[in-house]
Amino acid sequence: MQLIGNGGERFDDVREIAVLRGGGLGDLLFAVPALEALAAAYPEARITLLGTPTAPAVLAGRSDAVHAFEELPVAPGVRDSGPDAPSREDFEARLTGRFDLAVQLHGGGRNSNPFLLRLGARHTVGTATEDAEVLERWVRYVYYQHEVVRALEVVSLAGATPVTLDPRVHVTEDERTAVRERLGVRGRLVVIHPGATDPRRRWSPDRFAAVARARLDAGDHVVLVGDATDVPAASAIRGALPADTADRVHDLSGSLPLADLPAVLAAADVMVGDDSGPRHLAVAVGTPTVGVFWFGNVVNAGPFDRGRHRVHLSFVTRCPVCGVDVTQVGWTAERCAHDPSYVDEVRPEAVLADVADLFATT
Secondary structure (H helix, E strand, O other): OOOOOOOOOOOOOOOEEEEEOOOOHHHHHHHHHHHHHHHHHOOOOEEEEEEOOHHHHHHOOOOOOOOEEEEOOOEOOOEOOOOOOOOHHHHHHHHOOOOOEEEEOOOOOOOHHHHHHOOOOOEEEEEEOOOOOOOOEEEEOOOOOOHHHHHHHHHHOOOOOOOOOOOOOOOOHHHHHHHHHHHOOOOOEEEEEOOOOOHHHOOOHHHHHHHHHHHHHOOOEEEEOOOHHHHHHHHHHHHOOOHHHHHHEEEOOOOOOHHHHHHHHHHOOEEEEEOOHHHHHHHHHOOOEEEEEEHHHHHHHOOOOOOOEEEEEEOOOEOOOOOOEOOOOOOOOOOOOOOOOOOOOOOHHHHHHHHHHHHHHO
């Protein structure tokens, strides 16, 4: 593949690379193709990911592109909280001067660029908004761009060409088999994640329940996944299902460790979910997905292919409560105080049709 955007020449004598990417699960996964590009471009270098505990939980032992992890301290615009996070002073004392190349994949750079520059790397690349301090090589941060491509454009500044577009997280066949045996699955398995960080991206539980009910009627098993914030939605779904299907409904929400989530998702035949981290992780482990998206988020986060992944779009352009324009997004956009679902206009019948088609074609 060729470099994305303006690109740049590879830097000489790079042995240690730092990549800054905090945030949630989806944010991490969007950076994985860029990490793989760096690993291919600098095969002799050690890549250290500066992130949250999410990173080693998901990638340790499951990616060849990251060799070490460093937990970020709490710092404005870089990490909002973390009760056990290292102090900023300790973080900088241990890492300053260690890296030959530092890569900023964490937002527009207003906070993350100064944070990265304090590490004193010989070379730096990243993004920059109009009001951000720039790095040695940089590209303008424009909100509407697919996050995977944005990260690949950044590493292309360091001469790294793409080797994949989808993130890749390795799961063994033995792990898949173990999950299915533990759940007692003999036929098809559908995983449902009924959550998203932004409540406006959440499809309502009754919609997910309709999907689960139809797949149970077809003889499938259904697994519900999510963190503690997704437990109420999962409970509502479970409560809407027939009692005689309880032995084929497995509610793991709020109880499944993040490190075990890749194997559960990889064991599924199809995953149905909102625009959320677990749906992106399902893509990374190779499981077909059916996603429910607000149309603007498809630009930044939608799957690339349609042989394995389907999207259902809600074309809401104004807040259903107050009417404010919701297409103007990013750090300068007006944000009303309302959090209705922007995606409930997507019908369960349409999602079910794609689940059936994926069963038939993958």
